[in-house]
Amino acid sequence: MKTLGILLSTAGLAGVGAFALATPAQAVEAANCPGARTISSAQIFRDNKPPGWGDIRLIRDSCSQYWAEVTMDSRLPQYALTSAYLIQYGGSNNGRVLSCDSAGGNGAVGPGERTCRTPKVKSLDGRTTFVAMAREFHNYGGGYQKISENRTARTR
Incomplete structure (x- = not known):
């Protein structure tokens, strides 16, 4: 039993170490590109009817990176x-x-979760615009079916 406890403790510490290794890279990225702000947002409605159940946001940072x-x-x-x-x-990625x-x-976002984000896209050309869109799906046994969709305004 003592061996099991040591093994579990070691596994827990290894998990903390892995988390700590990922954190500095994220901190460096945030420090190099501060000022992330929402430039457009919209509420998400289930079955396209109020009340809202969440928000979709188009975000930009000071390095001209965009994400949803x-x-x-x-x-x-x-x-x-x-x-x-x-x-x-x-731009060269029109329609991506x-x-x-x-x-x-x-x-x-899966069961028990609340948020997710897309990869960041850098855009310096001044002509490229972006839209953030959210879709929610439900599966009651017959496969996932879209129940809601909403998008932000198209903007730069």
Whole structure:
């Protein structure tokens, strides 16, 4: 039993160490590009009817990086899934769509979770515009079906 306790303690410390290793990189990125702010937002409605259940935001930082972030008002139930999408218009990537599940994002919002963000896209050309979109899906046994969608205004 003592061996099991030591093993679990060591595993717990290893997990803390892994978290600590990831944190400095995030801190450096935030320090190099401060001033992240919401430039456009919209409420998410289930079945396209009020009340709102969360928000989709288009965010920009001082390094001209853009991303979409969705935050639900409460943790998602077992049968739900939500994701944010960043849609790019103009430039060499016109029509590109990135989701929370794209490389550099932090994964779609699953059961028990509230928020996710897309990868960041740098845009310095002055002509490219972006839209942030959120979609919520429910699965009651027959596969995921979209129950809501909303988007921000198209902006730079």
